[in-house]
Amino acid sequence: MKNFIDFGIDVGGHTTGEHKALCPQCSHTRKKKNLKVLNVNVDKGVWNCWHCSWSGTLKGGEWQKPEVRKVYTKPVFVKVDKKTDELQAWFDTRGISAEVVQRNQITLGKEYFPQVEEERGCVLFPYFRGEEVINIKYRTRDKLFRMASGAERILYGINDINPEVLVWVEGEIDKLSVEMAGLTSCVSVPDGAPAADSKSYSNKFDFLTEKALEAVKLHIIAVDSDEPGVRLQEELVRRLGREKCLIVVWPKDCKDANEVLLTHGVETLADCIANARALPIEGTYSVDDIIESIFNDYEYGPERGVSTSWAEMDDTYRVMTGEWTLVTGIPGHGKSEWLDALALNLSKHYGWNFGIFSPENQPLKYHVEKLTEKIVGKPFSEGFTERMSFKEMGEALKFVNDHFHFMLPDYPTVDGLLDTSQQLVLRHGIRGLIIDPWNEINPARDGNVTETDYISQALTKIRTFARRNQVHVWLVAHPTKLQKDKTSGAYPVPTPYDVSGSAHWRNKADNCITVYRDMVQHGSPVQVHVQKVRKKSNGKVGMVEFDYDHICGRYKPYKKNVLPNTYSMRKVQKEAA
Structure with a gap:
């Protein structure tokens, strides 16, 4: 097998870990020639340049050539001065x-x-x-x-x-x-x-x-x-x-x-x-500004959001641009995973582009690898099940590159994230924005502003951004610490009012969703609780259950076991006796 030197990569004598290096494909062409833009994982034998996109593995070689700036041709045009x-x-x-x-x-x-x-x-x-x-x-x-x-x-x-x-x-x-x-x-x-x-x-x-x-x-x-x-x-x-x-x-x-x-x-x-x-x-x-839209609603019914592409959710939650959704849930219950799956559905079926601020999904390559697993339906790494092929990985990475734009500011603020998102609207036409989670945003407020007032002002800015740009925003916010049920040992399902800081979370959101799992009962489904829908044409309060595939991160409709579980079997046997 080849080593990094064979590809012109100098890892500085490191034999393990993840490091930055000069990119042999593009560093010499840049003004800052000594800036290390190549990410190298020595343990896995992989590399990726976030400037020119040159990537590969020691085992498989280059899978993506350096990104070459497109060179346009100019047509030959003969100017004609005479009238024809x-x-x-x-x-x-x-x-x-x-x-x-x-x-x-x-x-x-x-x-x-x-x-x-x-x-x-x-x-x-x-x-x-x-x-x-x-x-x-x-x-x-x-x-x-x-x-x-x-x-x-x-x-x-x-x-x-x-x-x-x-x-x-x-x-x-x-x-x-x-x-x-x-x-x-x-x-x-x-x-x-x-x-x-x-x-x-x-x-x-x-x-x-x-x-x-x-x-x-x-x-x-x-x-x-x-x-x-x-x-x-x-x-x-x-x-x-x-x-x-x-x-x-x-x-x-x-x-x-x-x-x-x-x-x-x-x-x-x-x-x-x-x-x-x-x-x-x-x-x-x-x-007069909206009369035509009113006539259309009367003739054809009110405008509805697009489907999540999970048919089971169509009656409870549809995604409409210009709105924002609060997503909450107990840490570890799958809020981010479910949102990633939803974003991929909207990208695949409607061509939506997304801006994503998700600092908890770090390093970025980890987040991208999880997205490829959802796209392909196979694990990224070797294990007990068939992993994705090199070709499948490349195709999935291209899809992610085309539809997802990741924001990782050093000092994230609401204003800064919305300014960057505004540029993503102009340059890439994003239709979706995911902010996950709220507590990773720095609260840029002075001592005269209470937390409640700050949250109210921030949510107003987010709502205004969504409506002005016809973007749907998903904002993830964690609930306060909940008390377990003394009998079952399970946590209750959080509500928007449980989110730390203010009742404005529930009051200002267009839609409120809680992702929940009963962690006590083994094999329990993921429950998506829709707890608020502002426009009745886009859904109603309700709950949908999903099976979560831990191997590739996909969600599918929950199918109850054909055979009764162990508890039910014991109960049936006891009653028969």
Whole structure:
């Protein structure tokens, strides 16, 4: 078997334990060349670099190559200065003037379209950043689309961004239509709106890292009014900040800017944008702000949260964004394990991304290894049962890397965690945030603030964050010390009022859950007690029982033993005698 030197890893003469080392793949490329970014476990013979993701084992070799920053290609674009009659004839049918076409340097060309496996004549929309063409959108007359292969996906119209106000649309033609209405500060998202049921939706917003967007004071969202467009609007508002966004409402007979231009003219299009509605700020709602949602509730029933993916829980607890759930329970009864399993369910079935603050699940690799066991359904380490294969481990680690973002600040505070989570909303579109547990957060309060007032203020901040960003927050808080039952020797099931510090835990939570096990009765199930649900459409007070698989950390519906237990057998025999 190879040793660490064979892989260029210097463990400094250590023969046991876990240590930091220079990464032979990336340390020499960094400004701080002497910073040890490679975690090495000498006992297990494994390593992982948290900078470039290079990982492997002495036994199996590299399982993940160093992460290489993606290198984009830049397409060849030939600028055409002359007016093309054929090109302008097509744009005339869309209400776009020659001046607008020429200003945006749109031209004709030919390109291969894999959809039909042939080269076609098409319109070329160059995507500029400064003087450089970063990408090109190719479009045929019969609506075949493609982007330049290997090029960076950026916003169409970056050079036109004005920091005072910016209009957002869903296609190049809509951007040109807005320009016809006299507004050049307008951008189009590069790939339109993903399908409304797309699981990978939250990962389609890398363009939001564009530097020019940071200075924009007001965003006017003028995307399509169909279902994908509505979801795109919601995600843009969620990430850009609702207090900085206005919403355009199109006439009922039109779904986008170009249809308004063609159907009603330039003045009506300009009026629609000028009359964009402000989103209601918390505490300042009117019926007009929510009338459409009320009509939908009347017609189709109230909005419900998503399923936990445990069908047995659908009647008692569903997960709705914009809410927060208190999770409590006696230490060792499985609160964190159950939450991890729930987060994985939501990631697998709905594509949710998560931010996680879980300092008790340390070191981080231990937490990640437990998550891989839940994903694969096999143990990470060797034992009496079949362990996960090298390939299964790699696939599980990729899933965790794609959907989970771990926060480990040196001095965690509520404000600090929420600030970091806000960045995770913008960059990764997280839908879930787990804070586990509360007592690991430093109480940043002065001597004039009581514990009760501090908890109240902190929970208000968490609730506001959840609602503003449409993120569901799970907050784990331990109960005070409980007294065992003198007869059974078991602890009672904790309630939200048992959580240390304040009744605000129960009063301010949207949902309250207790995870409980009877540790006296061997083989007893895990009980998930739903003790509060604010919205009746999302569940009701009740209890669901699960079997917990200690080997891989999975939860499944509790199945009572077919044969009676020992106590029942003795009772039956005694009665028979």
